[in-house]
Amino acid sequence: MSTKTKPKYKRVAQLKTANDFREYLKTIGVELPFDDTLASPEQSPARKNFVLKSGQTIGNRFCILPMEGWDGTPDGRPSEYTKRRWKNFAISGAKLLWGCEAVAVRHDGRANPNQLLLTTATHDEYKRLYDSLIKDHREKFQNTDDLLVGLQLTHSGRFCKPNHQKKMEPQILYAHPILNRKFGLSEDYPLMTDEYIDGLIDDFIHASVMAQEAGYHFVDIKHCHGYLGHEFLSAHTRKGKYGGSFENRTRFLTSIVNGIKSAAPGLGVGVRLSAFDWVPFKPGADQVGIPESFEDKYSFAFGGALTGLGHDLTETFRFLKLIESLDIELVCITGGSPYYNPHIQRPALFPPSDGYQPPEDPLAGVARQLQVTADIKKAFPGLVIVGSAYSYLQEWLPNVGQSVLNNGLADFVGFGRMVLSYPEMPDDILKGNSLKRDRICRTFSDCTTAPRNGMISGCFPLDPYYKGLPEAATLKEIKAE
Numbered sequence: 001m002s003t004k005t006k007p008k009y010k011r012v013a014q015l016k017t018a019n020d021f022r023e024y025l026k027t028i029g030v031e032l033p034f035d036d037t038l039a040s041p042e043q044s045p046a047r048k049n050f051v052l053k054s055g056q057t058i059g060n061r062f063c064i065l066p067m068e069g070w071d072g073t074p075d076g077r078p079s080e081y082t083k084r085r086w087k088n089f090a091i092s093g094a095k096l097l098w099g100c101e102a103v104a105v106r107h108d109g110r111a112n113p114n115q116l117l118l119t120t121a122t123h124d125e126y127k128r129l130y131d132s133l134i135k136d137h138r139e140k141f142q143n144t145d146d147l148l149v150g151l152q153l154t155h156s157g158r159f160c161k162p163n164h165q166k167k168m169e170p171q172i173l174y175a176h177p178i179l180n181r182k183f184g185l186s187e188d189y190p191l192m193t194d195e196y197i198d199g200l201i202d203d204f205i206h207a208s209v210m211a212q213e214a215g216y217h218f219v220d221i222k223h224c225h226g227y228l229g230h231e232f233l234s235a236h237t238r239k240g241k242y243g244g245s246f247e248n249r250t251r252f253l254t255s256i257v258n259g260i261k262s263a264a265p266g267l268g269v270g271v272r273l274s275a276f277d278w279v280p281f282k283p284g285a286d287q288v289g290i291p292e293s294f295e296d297k298y299s300f301a302f303g304g305a306l307t308g309l310g311h312d313l314t315e316t317f318r319f320l321k322l323i324e325s326l327d328i329e330l331v332c333i334t335g336g337s338p339y340y341n342p343h344i345q346r347p348a349l350f351p352p353s354d355g356y357q358p359p360e361d362p363l364a365g366v367a368r369q370l371q372v373t374a375d376i377k378k379a380f381p382g383l384v385i386v387g388s389a390y391s392y393l394q395e396w397l398p399n400v401g402q403s404v405l406n407n408g409l410a411d412f413v414g415f416g417r418m419v420l421s422y423p424e425m426p427d428d429i430l431k432g433n434s435l436k437r438d439r440i441c442r443t444f445s446d447c448t449t450a451p452r453n454g455m456i457s458g459c460f461p462l463d464p465y466y467k468g469l470p471e472a473a474t475l476k477e478i479k480a481e
């Protein structure tokens, strides 16, 4: 699909003043927390420490969200591209590094042939990556006692592509009436067995032990974006001990967490959660996204309303209660999936090549994630809540972030795409520096379009390093087609 169609929504860069921004929100009927003026650096809520139950201090309220680059070696080690991205995370100024990207715990569970892979064979590389993060952060900010670093562990389930860029090798928990069809799987496509899942739980525990030995403070047991952990939560129709009842659908998480408690005592655990989901979307006649059709009620969206187009957080809250009972403190909220409803997951004005034109102003997508996150924070004041999807706010990210923190709508403001284009934005905000406008992410989605076409990810339009790579020219050709 061409991404050249002129977007019908006003660009954020055109909203020059706080008043312009507020007025535009009114015209599109979107409400966002917003402070017209920014506090001085000394007064900024973003500079406040956060102290975890363990006594560990996190030095400020900015968090780098996990972002992979499709750029590891075939055997799962970081490449120079990976190391550069992690360095950018380390020098961003944020004191919480959530992830820092999805790392598979076994080869056949990789989302692409270049996804990072933590095994006994690659373990040393992850220690070196951690040591480099600490060194780079120390060189710029001196203190690393208040830096909290996690490693996101994953199995990509339905979206596995471990061996060839063009060959999906899905591993599914149940036959999904829309997603099976959408990704070319027959209704009787074989399901992942309970025995495989038992072994996979051991792989997650083993990877957690290795992460702890490498120095990471916590592991994130990924439950978002349609990958395996997330798919468990909607496996109502699966038979056996991992499907059906709430207890069965969450057995994967509880088994891993209990295993970590005995095998890696002291290691923190976090969960990145798609707190709500919708029905999959597809391009309509005019390329604008429309929902896939379904019969009567849509019951496959965890945290989703039966209409398929809204949220119902009843089960989400039940899951978060479980998380509390497992002594998990760190939760990062996101929504939906980049594979089947990207506009609710990473709001963008320009869709990736496998996407669709936005069916709503992307600011509505930002507001939805912020609102769900605020509802969760209100209901679970004891959890440490990180919010996502701020990048589309662009120039106004600091004003919205400040209001979120001042009003306790989340504990941390998460930075995703923005730090691919503008790695030091968190530091600039914390220091009260004026923003570098030419580095602000404009949600061109090249960082998603490139990997969808078998290339490494990166900010090809705005990061001079990626601009100069041959992939940038190839990407231009793909987009022009």
Ligand SMILES: Cc1cc2nc3c(=O)[nH]c(=O)nc-3n(C[C@H](O)[C@H](O)[C@H](O)COP(=O)(O)O)c2cc1C
Residues within 6 Å of the ligand: 065, 066, 067, 068, 069, 100, 101, 102, 152, 224, 272, 334, 345, 346, 347, 388, 389, 390, 391, 392, 414, 415, 416, 417, 418, 447, 448, 457, 458
């Ligand atoms: C290139 C790219 C890679 C991503 N990789 C991951 C990942 O490895 N793990 C994850 O949980 N989310 C991943 N995400 C999602 C982001 O963490 C984030 O939720 C999303 O981009 C929305 O936040 P933003 O508006 O600040 O970009 C990725 C997003 C992008 C654009």
Ligand code: SF4
Residues within 6 Å of the ligand: 417, 418, 420, 421, 440, 441, 442, 443, 444, 445, 446, 447, 448, 458, 459, 460, 461, 462
């Ligand atoms: S390619 Fe760069 S500008 Fe485009 S969405 Fe990604 S980070 Fe933003």
